[in-house]
Amino acid sequence: MKEHFAAIIEAVGEDLERPGLQDTPERAAKAFQYLTRGYHQTLDEVINDALFPSDSSEMILVQDIELYSMCEHHLLPFIGRAHVAYIPTGKVLGLSKVARIVDMYARRLQIQEQLTMQVAQTVEEVTGASGVGVVIEAKHMCMMMRGVEKQNSVMKTSAMLGSFRDNQATRYEFLSLVSGTNR
Structure with missing residues (x-):
């Protein structure tokens, strides 16, 4: 990669012998490996057996999980936050594991639409939840630094599975909790 x-x-058109650039290829390779470390993680490593029995059947929401990803079209960052909710059916996921799932998929060459669905499907698969809702809001450098150069645009995507898709009240509760955050 270096x-x-x-x-x-x-x-x-740059000169690699220029003092400021002499070590840049190595630094850039290390940075890129770090930014795409999600390819080298497995779900089992991320979850690390942090799935616990629970009688709870009420919505669990982890919101404002910051995320950093790389647009697969231009290799430019997109930066934002994820809001992940699920309704457990006997098992709950360790709190930090929700954020780690987001990170595992975000740290890959990605599009936001796919990232949103990957997080939702993974939480559903791991927990056996009766429903999962995920909303991701992000600013895309490929839109801010090039092309249309719109600095204040934010992309929002959602994925609703199970009761979040089938039950309007559940979906509404989730979306109202997410939109009620201090911005």
Whole structure:
């Protein structure tokens, strides 16, 4: 990867012997590996047996989970937050594991629409929840730094599974809790 970054830097017309750039290909390769570390994680490692029995059947919401991802179309970041809710059916997920699931998928070359669905489907699969709702809001550097250059645009995506899709009251409760956050 280091050699490829060196080629890119030279292709834009820069001199790799310039003091500020001498170690940049190596630093860029390390940074890119970190930004895409989700490819090297498994769901089992992320969950780490943090699934616990529970009698709760009420909505569990973890909101404002910050996320950092890379647009698969331009390799530019998108930055935002996820709101994840589920209705347990005998098992609850350790609180930090919800954020770790978001991170595992966000730290891949990604589109927001797919990320939203991956998080929802994974929480449903892991917990056996009767319903899962996920909303992600993000600012995309590919839209802010290039193209239309719209600085204040925010993309919002949602995925509703099970009772969040089938039951209007459940969906409304989730969306009202998420929209009621201090912004």
